Amino acid sequence: MRSWNRLFDEVGSLRAVALWRILVGPIVLIHLLPFFRAAWDGRYYADSFYLPWISGMPEAPRGLYFALLGACALSSVTLSLGLFTRLSALYTWAFVTYNLFLSQTHFHHNRAFLVINLTCLVLLPGGNLLSLDARRARRRGTPLEERASLWPMYLLRFEAVSVYAASGGSKLLNEDWWSGLVTFDRVVRFRHRLDASIAPQWFIDLITVPDFHHVFAKVAVVTELFIALGLLYRPTRYAAVWVAVIFHVAIGIGLNVQIFSYLAIAALFLWAWPSTRDRVLTVNPARPAGRFVATWARRLDWLARFDLRRDEAAPHAVSLVQRGGRQLHGAEAARAALARCPLLFLPLGPFLLPGLRGVWDASLRRTFG
């Protein structure tokens, strides 16, 4: 019960929420592209077969629908920029949701997940930082609160876990999927596209044999379930996020998932611990390695995890005091710091594994001192 109440009573940093908000804007635009193309051709959803979710759903006439669609493009841009953020988020949510519920033929899982993302975004003051609203408020001398109750963010975490668990779980229970029949048949059906693609012949040969799919299907199911469970527990969260990024890049390339991969990767920001400047990164600017880490940590620390300090008398080029008080020095500190920057997280993440950690530290010990 205490942790249930903590979910609503505790406040946390909105930094990750702001980054997610910035990414959601362009994703909404990409999701609207098919509707823009139709509008460009003068077509309106009701010109051809559509199926309302509920009878009596209010339907906008053609001209009004096009105007609402255009306004949503504008609101998704202002949402991303953080201009009149609350209003932009509300309008974007309202139109995207309305558009989804206009016709059951508009339904796709990625659009449903977008509506859920936008619902949570509406409930958060995501424009309080990294936004034009925040800049204007600072200029007025009334800076916006950068911390808030994050229960909608925790709700989105639940939804994200649900997506991976529901998808992986349903495939686990589906005998055809688990045996590899579904993925094999799908690949065979689209063989002509594979042959026309830039995929090398050895790869095409590999993925068009049933034996490959006996293994691949199980790996896919286990990966989704690992992401779902791994995200829930802090010790495995970092690994789960890393696997999730690879997973989404792979399905983004191999399947027609529309905006799902973009959206899911953006939502991964919300798994960052919601506090800022809680790790002290001390660099010695007199040493090139110290300057290197300081420069890149400053540029790439989008989640504002580090309290960056410069100390010319520091014995090590780089030192890091972790959130729990653990101290790291030299190559170890550089690795831990840089691997927590979102852009470097993917290439450096594996070096946090026990086996590869030593390889990094041994090769860079002399440089970082």
Next chain:
Amino acid sequence: MPSRPRTPLRYWLPRVFFAAAVVGQLALIHRAYDDPHKRFGFQPYNESDTFRAKIVRVTRDGDRIPVTRPWFGYRWHELVRSRGLGRAHRLRHAGSGARSVITFLDAALDWVADNTPRDDETLYYHARVVYYHNTRGPHFVELESKRRALAEAP
């Protein structure tokens, strides 16, 4: 700590919303196992189905004319554009499963019956669907649109 004093509404509303959203999501995931479209159930790519449909319009004279031929200025693929139903006469992959496609085709037949006012000879639309579920089949389904109210023949 809360940043400002809470009214009972501010206290309860988030809690009720959160709990309802969690329960609702779990219910939708459970329901998706029976829902042809798996709405909000997040079970994508769970089948590899293929289908083909022979769709005809049945005139008041009893003629069965394939909708691949334009009629009264209407073209099937312009009336039904989504979900791969525009070219349903060709064997094609059912991206979200054959059950979903058949449900949509059933509704599409009714929609076309309702939205082709220039046509004064078609009594109803009929589709014979052949589908393969995860390579198994063929399975057959017959669909029929609602009957259209036609003016008396001259």
